[in-house]
Amino acid sequence: MEGEYRKSVLPDGIRLVTERMPHVRSVAAGIWVETGSRHEPEGRSGVSHFIEHLVFKGTETRTAEEIARAVDSVGGQMDAFTSKEHTCFYVNVLDQHVPLAVDLLADILLHARFAREDIEREKTVVLQEFRMVEDTPEDLIHDLFARRIWPDHPLGRPILGSRDVVLGLDREVILSHFAEEYCPARITIAVAGHVDHDRLVELFAPRFEGFHRRPVHRDGLPPVLTPQVDVVAKSLEQVHFVLGLPGFAHTAPERYALYLLNTILGGGMSSRLFQEVRERQGLVYSIYSGSAAFRDAGLLYIYAGTEAAHFPKVLRLVLDELARLRDKGITEEELARSREHLKGNLMLSLESTSSRMNRLAKQEIYFGQFFSLDEILAAVDAVTVEEVGRLIERLVVERDLSLVALGPVEPGSIARASLAL
Numbered sequence: 409m410e411g412e413y414r415k416s417v418l419p420d421g422i423r424l425v426t427e428r429m430p431h432v433r434s435v436a437a438g439i440w441v442e443t444g445s446r447h448e449p450e451g452r453s454g455v456s457h458f459i460e461h462l463v464f465k466g467t468e469t470r471t472a473e474e475i476a477r478a479v480d481s482v483g484g485q486m487d488a489f490t491s492k493e494h495t496c497f498y499v500n501v502l503d504q505h506v507p508l509a510v511d512l513l514a515d516i517l518l519h520a521r522f523a524r525e526d527i528e529r530e531k532t533v534v535l536q537e538f539r540m541v542e543d544t545p546e547d548l549i550h551d552l553f554a555r556r557i558w559p560d561h562p563l564g565r566p567i568l569g570s571r572d573v574v575l576g577l578d579r580e581v582i583l584s585h586f587a588e589e590y591c592p593a594r595i596t597i598a599v600a601g602h603v604d605h606d607r608l609v610e611l612f613a614p615r616f617e618g619f620h621r622r623p624v625h626r627d628g629l630p631p632v633l634t635p636q637v638d639v640v641a642k643s644l645e646q647v648h649f650v651l652g653l654p655g656f657a658h659t660a661p662e663r664y665a666l667y668l669l670n671t672i673l674g675g676g677m678s679s680r681l682f683q684e685v686r687e688r689q690g691l692v693y694s695i696y697s698g699s700a701a702f703r704d705a706g707l708l709y710i711y712a713g714t715e716a717a718h719f720p721k722v723l724r725l726v727l728d729e730l731a732r733l734r735d736k737g738i739t740e741e742e743l744a745r746s747r748e749h750l751k752g753n754l755m756l757s758l759e760s761t762s763s764r765m766n767r768l769a770k771q772e773i774y775f776g777q778f779f780s781l782d783e784i785l786a787a788v789d790a791v792t793v794e795e796v797g798r799l800i801e802r803l804v805v806e807r808d809l810s811l812v813a814l815g816p817v818e819p820g821s822i823a824r825a826s827l828a829l
Contacts, residue, residue, distance in 0.1 A: 454569015
């Protein structure tokens, strides 16, 4: 399963990390830029995501159609995504088409036109994306939750940004933000699959020759979580809610214990929440827990959707499960099951070049090093019941609980006292 990992720093300072997988024929290549919605001034909220769209609208040598045709003609895939802390542009191709993948990625990153007519046209497309989120309550509730608990921090803003700000973006603001954020010190190129590292250095290095920009200083203060209880009334068929607690930063040493705790709580079909609320009580279709990790903060959260009449009972069942965790902890059997679940998911994901490319990039961005599969599995196996118990004591604290609900519920109908564990 383990591939050959290598790292080089290109002359301009861009990091190139690769993992060779000789048993496959495909390659996943991504350019990761350490810029996202948390790095935007409030007056540019949404510009990172907007730039992600615009680079595909044409370069100095290719139109948008020619970019799409070049990828389609070799049966490849090309796309991008923006998160709160980074933006990624990636291509999946067969190994024989790696030079094309390199050329396309470098072209859209270095030579995007940002034409005024494309900017105005793409605003209409992004407006449709805003409306799509509004029509998808399971997505919307997570944005609302972040906004409530981090009201004065960029992490609380949605990745799409502010509708009014995006509509008002002009070419000069976009070019200014691009020049400030897209610089070699913040770029990692990650490639996984049937590749040769030295050949990739030869392909990428000349394309970035002369790309010299200094990163603009960022304050980067960590967010301060403000516990909230809030209801947003909306005409929906269900009440959607997120219940959350403070978590840990991406590099926290407690991360493996948290992964296992999350698996036990609501990370799968055998989890406590799924079994109790869906299987035994039949009150939901979807319920799960998750952990969100950033450079300097994190969350442990629970999501559920249910009809309005069942909302109080579902909320009570979730709170009772948290109280049971706090008061009685977990069992050795639960920990053993969650270990195997976590390790199985990890090993299955390693059959995908895209998953390996993502793992390479995130390890370089957050840790500056590579962790082998054996190291990760050993860290998971080393977590004890006592360690998870100490983690529960730290995290499951009533005063830190936050709740945001969306749907046919009267605003003000939920009081802080209703979150008693």
